[in-house]
Amino acid sequence: MNPSMNRPRQPRDEDREQLQADLTRLVGAGRLQFEEFDRLCNVVWSTQDKGVLDRIRAQYLTHYAPQQPQPPQHQQPPQQxxxxxxxxxxxxxxxxxxxxxxxxxxxxxxxxxxxxxxxxxxxxxxxxxxxxxxxxxxxxxxxxxxxxxxxxxxxxxxxxxxxxxxxxxxxxxxxxxxxxxxxxxxxxxxxxxxxxxxxxxxxxxxxxxxxxxxxxxxx
Structure with a gap:
């Protein structure tokens, strides 16, 4: 068996930057707390296993979708x-x-x-x-x-x-x-x-x- 087959894949800087940008949007949407965001960013930039990034994306972003606009009769005023x-x-x-x-x-x-x-x-x-x-x-x-x-x-x-x-x-x-x-x-x-x-x-x-x-x- 080739030992290299068991080695974790090295994440690219582009993978880290994209995941951080996606997590930032979750914070802006109120779906992720600052403390959890900081912890995840530390993991994103320290891990040497791309599988870790994939698991974070699956856990936090797989089911995320932008909120649909609400009917105007009960719509809240826009956040300042x-x-x-x-x-x-x-x-x-x-x-x-x-x-x-x-x-x-x-x-x-x-x-x-x-x-x-x-x-x-x-x-x-x-x-x-x-x-x-x-x-x-x-x-x-x-x-x-x-x-x-x-x-x-x-x-x-x-x-x-x-x-x-x-x-x-x-x-x-x-x-x-x-x-x-x-x-x-x-x-x-x-x-x-x-x-x-x-x-x-x-x-x-x-x-x-x-x-x-x-x-x-x-x-």
């Missing part, structure tokens, strides 16, 4: 997005995230905006700046997939928003400054890969909206 800062920013309706790409350019999001459940950024020799301190979250877990080469990425979050780094880095510098999550606060998950780039995540208090600086800047 949750402010990143707890409490803080005004509520706005969520906006579906669109893939953003830049070559030798700049992508910048600040102020009051809605962070989609999933966002993708493709950068080549570019700068990405995301300030979440006055933003709202469209889901309990917001995932940023970043594919970058020779680029600079800066993400600013308010205290209480936990940032989980799942990015694969090659010849890059990574600095993650995060805090313990506050109850009810959204989480940020970073996925993707960066090469020859710099990733810097900092935690800062949101500037007061009635400050002199805010009034001068019209924010």
């Amino acid at each position: 997005p949750v402010p990143m800062a707890q409490p803080g920013a005004q509520h706005v309706m969520p906006v579906e995230g669109q893939p953003a790409a830049s070559t030798m350019g700049n992508i910048r999001r600040t102020g009051e905006w809605t962070v989609p459940e999933y966002s993708m950024f493709k950068l080549t020799g570019s700068t990405l700046h995301l300030d979440l301190r006055r933003a709202n979250a469209a889901a309990p877990v917001c995932t940023f997939e970043i594919q970058a080469a020779m680029s600079s990425i800066e993400i600013v979050v308010p205290p209480g928003v936990y940032v989980e780094n799942r990015i694969k880095d090659l010849f890059s510098s990574v600095n993650i400054q995060t805090t313990q999550p506050l109850p009810g606060a959204p989480r940020v998950v970073l996925t993707g890969s960066i090469k020859g780039s710099g990733l810097n995540v900092t935690t800062k208090q949101a500037p007061p909206q009635n400050s002199l600086w805010s009034r001068l800047m019209g924010s």
Whole structure:
């Protein structure tokens, strides 16, 4: 008997990333708790047996289907997005995230905006700046997939928003400054890969909206 026949199959990074993305959608749909999500992600990224991933998918995702819309006469009002800062920013309706790409350019999001459940950024020799301190979250877990080469990425979050780094880095510098999550606060998950780039995540208090600086800047 060939001994290699009994060896477990090695999971691909693509298999791990896809399963984590599917589990993230379960959290956003309220079908999976944060604690269980964290435990499963640890297993997904530590196991060397693809059969483990298949068993997780069979247990948690086989019977999952998006909820069908309810009749309008008994329909509940739509859920409002949750402010990143707890409490803080005004509520706005969520906006579906669109893939953003830049070559030798700049992508910048600040102020009051809605962070989609999933966002993708493709950068080549570019700068990405995301300030979440006055933003709202469209889901309990917001995932940023970043594919970058020779680029600079800066993400600013308010205290209480936990940032989980799942990015694969090659010849890059990574600095993650995060805090313990506050109850009810959204989480940020970073996925993707960066090469020859710099990733810097900092935690800062949101500037007061009635400050002199805010009034001068019209924010």
